[in-house]
Amino acid sequence: SYVLTQPPSVSVAPGQTARITCGGNNIGSKSVHWYQQKPGQAPVLVVYDDSDRPSGIPERFSGSNSGNTATLTISRVEAGDEADYYCQVWDSSSDSYVFGTGTKVTVL
Amino acid sequence: QITLKESGPTLVKPTQTLTLTCTFSGFSLSTSGVGVGWIRQPPGKALEWLALIYWNDDKRYSPSLKSRLTITKDTSKNQVVLTMTNMDPVDTATYYCAHIDTVTIIGAFDIWGQGTMVTVSS
Numbered sequence: 001s002y003v004l005t006q007p008p009s010v011s012v013a014p015g016q017t018a019r020i021t022c023g024g025n026n027i028g029s030k031s032v033h034w035y036q037q038k039p040g041q042a043p044v045l046v047v048y049d050d051s052d053r054p055s056g057i058p059e060r061f062s063g064s065n066s067g068n069t070a071t072l073t074i075s076r077v078e079a080g081d082e083a084d085y086y087c088q089v090w091d092s093s094s095d096s097y098v099f100g101t102g103t104k105v106t107v108l
Numbered sequence: 109q110i111t112l113k114e115s116g117p118t119l120v121k122p123t124q125t126l127t128l129t130c131t132f133s134g135f136s137l138s139t140s141g142v143g144v145g146w147i148r149q150p151p152g153k154a155l156e157w158l159a160l161i162y163w164n165d166d167k168r169y170s171p172s173l174k175s176r177l178t179i180t181k182d183t184s185k186n187q188v189v190l191t192m193t194n195m196d197p198v199d200t201a202t203y204y205c206a207h208i209d210t211v212t213i214i215g216a217f218d219i220w221g222q223g224t225m226v227t228v229s230s
Contacts, residue, residue: 001171033216035155042204042220043155048213086155090215094171097145097157097215 002091004100011106018074020103022087025068030089032070034063038083046085047072074105082107110134112144112205112221119227120195126226130188130205137163137183141211144188146179148201149223156201160208161188197228 005023012018022032032050035043045054047063050070060075074081087100116128128146135142145160159179160168169177178191188205202225206217 031215035217037155042223043217044220045213045216045218048216048218054213054218088155088157088216095168096171097160097168099147099155099157102154 001094001096002089002098004087004089004098006085006087006100006103008101009104009106011108012074012077013108014077014079016077018077018081018105020072020074020085020087020105022070022072022100023068024070024089027068027070027089028066030065030091032063032065033088034061034072035086035088036081036083037086043086077105077107079107081105110207110219112207112219114203114205114221114224116203116224116226118225119229121230122196122228124195126190126192126195126199128190128192128203128205128224128226130190130221132186132188132205132207132221135207135209137161137181137186137188139163141209143208143210144181145206145208145217146188146190146203147206147217147220148199148203150198150201153201158192158203159190162210195228199226200228201226 034047037043050065051063112132143162146158161179176193202223204223205221207219
């Protein structure tokens with residue numbers, strides 16, 4: 001089955017840029033979606049189709065995808081961005097939806 | 109405005125069958141491209157996709173759990189039901205249902221329910 005690997009944690013100072021990676025075999029050929037999950041809450045879609053944002057999501061959230069790595073970038077990080085972030089794809093070979101291992105973003 | 113809400117037992121015994129209901133509003137499961145999926149999250153762990161049903165009654169299951177899962181829909185009641193057989197303590201998790209629209213945002217769950225916690229214990 002298809003595996004998506006994320007770093008367990010990323011730490012960033014307020015106002016700086018956080019980059020969260022999502023590794024998968026030839027992930028650049030797939031559409032990657034990103035979710036933010038704050039403690040005790042349901043996930044929220046923040047980026048879809050590699051780099052698009054749903055309405056209401058700040059422009060500070062952006063994404064890219066190439067080769068074997070997709071990246072979620074959070075610019076001008078705020079305290080409210082502290083959360084777990086998950087990448088997700090649809091894997092055609094197994095006809096299933098796959099989530100990444102998750103990354104905890106800590107704002108210092 | 110799309111909303112989804114999960115309901116079901118909070119506690120089940122090992123070997124029992126779990127039945128969860130997702131009741132939604134703001135969309136119809138008879139609209140082309142629309143689907144409802146189930147995702148779970150054990151305490152402190154990552155999200156895991158379980159199953160999805162589309163507007164045309166097409167169904168998809170997690171390969172690792174396929175033998176234990178059944179997903180159905182009742183379009184008239186705006187509900188989707190997930191059953192999971194032979195429950196085990198490792199199935200203890202928060203279970204979410206979520207909306208997907210393969211026309212507007214292909215492959216992403218854009219709206220989620222609040223989740224329901226299910227504990228498996230004797």
